[in-house]
Amino acid sequence: MVPVNTAEQYLKAIYLLQRVEDGPAATGTLAERLDVSPASANEMIGKLETRGLCEHEKYKGVTLTDEGIESARESLQTYCIIERFLFEVLDVGEFRTEARQLEGVIDETVAERLDTIIDREPQCPDCFAPEADACALLDAEGRVRTGTGGSSGAD
């Protein structure tokens, strides 16, 4: 299947890449991270720029505006809620993969409701590890490293 990424997923990816690179996000790296062609990435960056969510400087990369950062953090938080909900409530083993598939369908209003029945750390989403592109408190085997949630492997 050809990946279709929403504007929210782009904003989240740019935000995390900026944290990794401590500067603008390179468009090539962004395309790679989202598994899309550089042309698709450039097209979406143009749309986000028009909406005032990012600035693109040739040969340097993309930088989110304050408004872009706010939206990116909301998207990241929505992703974290979905991930934890899948792990804690639905007991999904591949919670990370599935959260990536579902984040484009579940918006923040719905995520807020799911958030009412999960245990999420107060520092979320700042504890998200940008290099690993994963929640630092929940490892791939579904173990919670710190906090109060479930502690055994899912599935």
Place this chain on the structure above:
Amino acid sequence: MSLTQPVASDHQLARLLQIGVVLEEVVEARAHQQYQLLDETAVDPEIEALLEHAAEESAEHRDRLSALVEALDAEQIPFERIEPLVAERYGNEEDTDGVLYDQLCNEETAYKFYDDLIAAIEGSEAAFGIERDRLLETLAEIRAEEADGAEEVTRLMETRT
């Protein structure tokens, strides 16, 4: 701002329907909880009726979604798994304004969920293991009931301002 991603497979569809079941179970558990917590000395028949109806309607939606989940051969999410989570982690509303606001959020969230899910199914070219017309018809009916529910709560809220 959302551009809904199309649903790509039976597995993903079943997962989204399971999430719908959980959302309905949260509403149902929440309505029961609030009903029990209502101050007996200040019982408001309209609010009582609203909570009763919300719980009944969510149970009915849950059954309809569960039938779709079953048709896709996926795991059911029993109410008994969700009810304790609501009791344990959800804050209690202390007054009727809080109860009404909470109910409005429930209805609006559910509406948004079904609306996005319908768009994600309509935008998909995947062949699902369940008849597409039946799926969309069921979800559209539930969405319409959520819209009616939100309207009803708003009307009640307006009579109290």
